Amino acid sequence: MLSMKKPGVKSMGNAIEIRGLNWRPGKDFALRDLNLTVPEGAIYGFLGPNGSGKTSTIRLLMGMAKAGSGKIEVLGGSVPEDLRRTLSLTGYVPERPHLYPGLTVRESINFHSTFFPTWDGGWARNLIDSFALPPTAKVGRLSKGEVGKLMMLLALCQRPRLLVLDEPTDGLDPVVRREVLTAIMEYVSETTATVFISSHLVHELERFCDWIGVLEYGTLLTEMPMEAFKNEIKRLRVVGAPQEPPGDLPCQVLGRHPSDGLFTGETWVVRGWEEEMAACFASSGAVVKDVTHLDLEDGFVELLRTARPERWREQATGKEV
Amino acid sequence: MFQQILFIHWKGIRFGLLPLMVVSFGLPLLVVQGLVSGSEDPEVASLAATGMLGALRAWAPLLPLIASIAGVTLALSAWAWDHRQNHVYSLSLPFARWEYVLLKMGGGAVLLLLPCIAFWIGAVLATSSLEIPIGLRAYPTAVAIRFLLTALIIYSALFALAAGTFRTAIWILFLATVLLVSGEMIFDFLGRTIHPSIDGFSFLEWALDLSLSWPGPFEVLTGSWMLIDV
Incomplete structure (x- = not known):
């Protein structure tokens, strides 16, 4: 495992708690009585095949959709009631690029940094260099790998307590994937941040997650420490x-x-x-x-x-x- | 924050906004081109005034049209990037939704000032370049304010409509159309069968009149758009 937890750092509670969550967006699919617990400080791999409901669960966590019933708590705050607070503490990388295509890399960083008082400008500059991102290039003209790295930069430099990553390395080449994962691990190694990462790339999760949850067709099949x-x-x-x-x-x-x-x-x-x-x-x-x-x-x-x-x-x- | 919201709107619309500013500035100047100025001779001055008013009246519908185009352009561009990304980015920012919408709306309104100011400068220059016949007065500021209000009203209506999904917008327009058409049909039926006293009443005309006359929201469109008037 690549997990690099700070020695002696104790888990203080749960970063994410979902209880009895039900959500039905259409006729065919539903999240049913979903119960999920992500301990604080864990690197939680949210595993499931395509269409199992991983992205839907994450959208509910981020307050982008409203659950039919159930309770969601993120970093001690209820979603959607305390959404503003929870979002300010959460770094989010969605499944598909979500940045404004007409802004340059630098403008995107400036825009994003405005909303997060904990923004780490020095680290952002370092990451621009180490990710080899062209600061004056428009987001709409970046390659898929570059967009992935930019989204990760934005999420990390907020210095969040929780990173919610929805298939962040899907479609990236192995070099970019390694760069992105290394940046995450470096951040986690120096903080007590929790990582909630969804993927169907099992080997990737196996390498660095210490908790695992398996979702299939809207139902959590199991949730336990990776070794168990x-x-x-x-x-x-x-x-x-x-x-x-x-x-x-x-x-x-x-x-x-x-x-x-x-x-x-x-x-x-x-x-x-x-x-x-x-x-x-x-x-x-x-x-x-x-x-x-x-x-x-x-x-x-x-x-x-x-x-x-x-x-x-x-x-x-x-x-x- | 507002500065950044304003910046991204500007970045998205700048190539559309510049021609709008040019047109808004140039239109008043174009309107007064070829108008005969006043004269010492009262008869000639009277003829010049009549000719001037006629020419200005002919151009007048273009002014609210340009103001409306400015409003539409700013409103649609406010949400263009967000729609393209399914609003995921804006929803992931630590903001109350109403707060974000207000900032967006404010940003668009500030940008809307640019064509309006361009129009005002154009109108002032246009009217000051003429010798206005006796009995007439120039109203560049009043028309510029009307231009601003028109643009703002159209902008606000379209901004609200464009804030939702395309489907929501279609639903709203569909329901409005159904309301108007069914109202017209019901009153027509009532007039012919139950209440002959309301025969000839047109629901559509009434609704149009209601929105285009005071205190209707679009009254500003139908007032005087004359840069020079009595």
């Missing part, structure tokens, strides 16, 4: 697997399928596995030959694989989703 998530989902190789999972098996079976290659048994993907659970298999005559740790991407895919059939079943039976 990675340790929780395992792949088992089972020989002589019973038709039904052992009744006393205390972990959740996410999937099972015949193994390929030389191995003759079955491959099971389970959640909440503990070593002593192998005894449950033994009681039904099965043997657990091998236990593999899954990386974030594999765990994420397995989690979605189990969540999706449930959703399809709900849709097929006409149950509201």
Whole structure:
């Protein structure tokens, strides 16, 4: 992990708390009873496939849309009641470029800095140099990477307590992506800022997030520290697997399928596995030959694989989703 | 903050605003071109005055038109960049929405002063370049104020309409049209069937009259636009 938290810095509370959030923008999609907690000082990866509701959640956090019901608190202030205060403490990089296209880089920085009393002009000048941004070029004529870097510069130089980044590196080349992520990590390493970053680029989040939340079709499937998530989902190789999972098996079976290659048994993907659970298999005559740790991407895919059939079943039976 | 809001509006509209200022400045000068000035001979002076008033009356509709164009241009340009980015940037700034709208509106109003001042200077120069016939007076400042008020009213109405989404604007215009047309039809029906006393009453004409005469919001458009009058 690239996480570079200041040693000794303790989390003081929650930077973001969402409770019972419901929002339905149209007929097909809804955020349903969303509960989400981002501890202060965390780098929280908000993971989900395209169309899962990540951007919608962020828009609600930023007060750009009004929830049907539920409670949103950002840095101790309610949204939208204390929106002005929360926005003044939040650096935001949206999914799509949002800057005024007719302004130059320098004018955009001047414009943005006016609204934030904590603006760090010296750092902005440094970042212009290190990001190699052309100060007199119009925003509308910048490349995608340059716009991404400019948006990140604006968000960082506010010196926010919370960074809300909506797929900030999507579509950027690896060099620019690394520059942007490095700037974020440098900022986080010297402050206690919280980062809430949404992405579907799993490997990117795995590298530097310490918390993870997985959203699928408006529902939060799981939310936990990154290490716990990675340790929780395992792949088992089972020989002589019973038709039904052992009744006393205390972990959740996410999937099972015949193994390929030389191995003759079955491959099971389970959640909440503990070593002593192998005894449950033994009681039904099965043997657990091998236990593999899954990386974030594999765990994420397995989690979605189990969540999706449930959703399809709900849709097929006409149950509201 | 206001300075920055003003700056981005200026940056977005500057190429449209400069020709507007030129036209606003030049129009009064153009209006008085070829007008015959006063004379010692009362008969000639009377003829000159009549000719002058006739010529000015012919040009008069252009003045509110230019003022309206200034208002429309400033109003639409105020939201152009925000619309293009779905207002995401402005909504992410630490501002109450009403505060941001007021700053935007104020910025546009300040920029609107530029063509109005250009018009006033043009009107003063135009009227001072003439020898005004006896019995007539020049009203450059009064017409310039009327120009400013017209531009401001058109600007405010369009600014409010343009602040929402395109769909909202279409809905508002659609509902206004439905209201006017259905009002006309209802009164026409009532006049022909139930109340013959209101037969001949036109709802459309009434609504138009209401908005174009005092204290209607667009009364300023229909007043005197004569740079020189009795």
